[in-house]
Amino acid sequence: MSPAKKSDLLRENELIYGRLLTIDEPHLIQRYNKALVAFGLKPTKLKSFEIDRTGFSPQVAEECGDYNYLDPNEINRRFIILTPSQIDLPVVHTAFSNTSQLMFEFMSTNQRAIDALTIKDVIYGEIEDSVPKVDDIEDLLSINQVEFKVLSAEDVLGKAAELGKLVDRLRQEPEAWRDTAMLTRMVELAKICGDIRENALVPDQVIFRHNAYWTSHFRGLYVFVDPDVTTVISDPAAPGFRRSRPWQVSYLSINDADRVFKFLAATGRIELPRASWIETSGYLEHRAEMVVRALIRDAEPDRNLTDVDKVWLQTWIHSHADLITRDGNFPFLNAAKREIAHLGYLKIEDVFPQQRFLVIRAKPGHPDAWLTNQLISDFVPQDFVSRYVFNKPGFYRAYDGFSDAWRSHVVDVLKTTYLKDKVAFRTRLYGLTD
Numbered sequence: 001m002s003p004a005k006k007s008d009l010l011r012e013n014e015l016i017y018g019r020l021l022t023i024d025e026p027h028l029i030q031r032y033n034k035a036l037v038a039f040g041l042k043p044t045k046l047k048s049f050e051i052d053r054t055g056f057s058p059q060v061a062e063e064c065g066d067y068n069y070l071d072p073n074e075i076n077r078r079f080i081i082l083t084p085s086q087i088d089l090p091v092v093h094t095a096f097s098n099t100s101q102l103m104f105e106f107m108s109t110n111q112r113a114i115d116a117l118t119i120k121d122v123i124y125g126e127i128e129d130s131v132p133k134v135d136d137i138e139d140l141l142s143i144n145q146v147e148f149k150v151l152s153a154e155d156v157l158g159k160a161a162e163l164g165k166l167v168d169r170l171r172q173e174p175e176a177w178r179d180t181a182m183l184t185r186m187v188e189l190a191k192i193c194g195d196i197r198e199n200a201l202v203p204d205q206v207i208f209r210h211n212a213y214w215t216s217h218f219r220g221l222y223v224f225v226d227p228d229v230t231t232v233i234s235d236p237a238a239p240g241f242r243r244s245r246p247w248q249v250s251y252l253s254i255n256d257a258d259r260v261f262k263f264l265a266a267t268g269r270i271e272l273p274r275a276s277w278i279e280t281s282g283y284l285e286h287r288a289e290m291v292v293r294a295l296i297r298d299a300e301p302d303r304n305l306t307d308v309d310k311v312w313l314q315t316w317i318h319s320h321a322d323l324i325t326r327d328g329n330f331p332f333l334n335a336a337k338r339e340i341a342h343l344g345y346l347k348i349e350d351v352f353p354q355q356r357f358l359v360i361r362a363k364p365g366h367p368d369a370w371l372t373n374q375l376i377s378d379f380v381p382q383d384f385v386s387r388y389v390f391n392k393p394g395f396y397r398a399y400d401g402f403s404d405a406w407r408s409h410v411v412d413v414l415k416t417t418y419l420k421d422k423v424a425f426r427t428r429l430y431g432l433t434d
Contacts, residue, residue: 013411014419015388016396017058017092020050021085028082031122034153035080036060038124041069053089053103055080055124061093071095073133074217079103079148081123084114097214097371102127106148110203121152129210134217137232137240141223141249148206163189212368214375216393220254222375224368226267233260233375257353257379264360269372271431273336273346273359281429284340287358287383288333292317293413294382295327297406305409329382333358354379364431373430384410385418389426 010016023029024047033043035055042064049059054070054077061067070078074095087107091100107114117123129143152158166186170176177183212224218238224231231250234241242251252259264270271277278284292313296303299320317324324330332355336346348356357379362372373390380386387395399407418425426432 009407009411010399013415015411015414017050017052019090020052020058020092021083021089022048022050023057023082024048031082031153032080035122035124038151038153039070039078051080051082051086051089052092053086053100053107054078054091054094055082055086056091056093058092067093074215075131075134076129077127079123079125079127081107081114081118083118084111087111095216097374098211099127102146102208102210105208106203106206109205113203117152117156121156123150123152125149125151134215135239136244137218137221137234137238138244139240140215140217140221141230141232141244143210145207146210148203148208150203150206159189212371214371220378220393222254222371224263224267224269224371231263231267233263254378257357260375260379261353261356261360264372264375269363269366269368270360270376271363272348273340275340275344277361277431278337278340278359281431283361283429284333284337284359286385286429287380288330289313290380290383290385291327291329291333291358292324293409294384295320295323295330297402299323301403302405304405306412308409329355329358361430364433369430369432385414386429388414389418389430 023032029044029047032051032055036043044057044060044063046059046063049057051057056070058067061069068074070080071094072078077094077096077099084107087104091103094100114123126149128147128149130145131139131142134140163186166182166189169182170186212222214220214222219235221232221234221238224233229248229250231252232241233252233254236242236251236253236255250263252263254260265272273284293305296305296316317330332351336351336359340346346359348359351359357376360376362369362376366372370390373386374394377383377387377391378394381394381398384395384398387398399410402410423433
């Protein structure tokens with residue numbers, strides 16, 4: 001299957017670039033182009049395209065041949081805001097997992113200004129970090145906060161600031177009302193900006209904290225922030241690993257399942273396997289089914305699995321008992337289920353480190369729950385559903401290597417499980433309600 005057809009299958013089923021906003025009104029396209037030109041890019045010739053929360057458009061990216069056209073060097077992410085409704089959209093292309101949250105905080109905090117500005121203008125700019133380029137881990141760790149550098153194509157922001165200063169002068173200087181030129185300028189500015197006493201045109205807050213995140217840099221790297229220490233989890237080959245601020249940063253290899261698990265447990269980021277949530281969630285049953293499906297993929301990559309049901313799966317398990325036993329994960333999950341039913345919990349210290357990730361989930365109430373579930377999914381690549389929910393970059397990378405038959409099967413499973421009712425699925429399996 002060609003890359004285009006592969007992408008088509010995902011797009012047709014809203015598994016990639018889903019829930020985007022269509023831009024097809026000429027005045028909005030014109031405003032979008034003004035922002036592109038301001039970034040030094042060519043204007044789009046498209047008559048219709050879709051955008052995400054940041055203004056990124058997969059169609060514009062394809063047109064210009066650069067999926068990082070709003071993310072040069074994958075740092076200091078650019079944004080284009082045409083409408084306040086972008087706040088409800090996903091972010092579908094980013095090098096940092098917290099870009100979506102930062103955009104949400106900026107747009108919700110400055111809602112009045114964005115509402116007023118987008119009536120007349122396009123808002124654009126960049127989420128400016130303290131570094132222009134990432135060469136090693138220290139560059140990432142030096143980013144403690146980000147600042148939204150905000151501009152507008154017609155400079156409504158600048159004109160509003162100018163009008164505000166003139167209003168202040170009129171109030172403070174007794175003879176200022178005699179300055180005809182100043183009053184004429186105020187009238188001209190008011191025609192553009194409106195009544196700035198009612199319309200807040202200048203964003204109130206543009207600086208936000210840069211907390212825990214995943215980044216695509218260095219083949220994928222996690223940063224978790226606790227009061228006394230920052231923890232980096234990545235490939236040890238990443239430049240700066242164990243060299244950047246070793247006195248205040250803990251470094252864990254993404255290949256060391258034991259240490260990563262102990263970190264998550266010690267910092268209260270995970271729920272250990274207990275009957276209180278395991279027996280009502282169907283979590284172990286889900287993991288077991290994913291394990292078996294992965295074994296089928298490896299043994300028979302071109303098998304048509306369109307009509308597979310639980311009876312067929314059970315038959316396959318019985319007829320491939322040796323393969324199931326050699327892999328070990330399916331018997332382990334069944335044994336874990338029995339132990340939890342008997343004791344009310346699983347003796348996690350007796351479990352092989354890699355298999356521990358099969359039976360844990362992020363603590364639902366923790367601020368890092370989504371990021372933790374993403375990290376867990378890296379240790380359970382067989383579970384493509386969890387990977388799709390929490391780790392789309394990892395899912396899409398794996399999808400590239402699937403056979404045509406397996407791609408079709410993966411899409412079918414996601415459609416009949418997660419996409420059927422996303423909130424209910426996340427709530428049942430992972431305890432997440434948002």
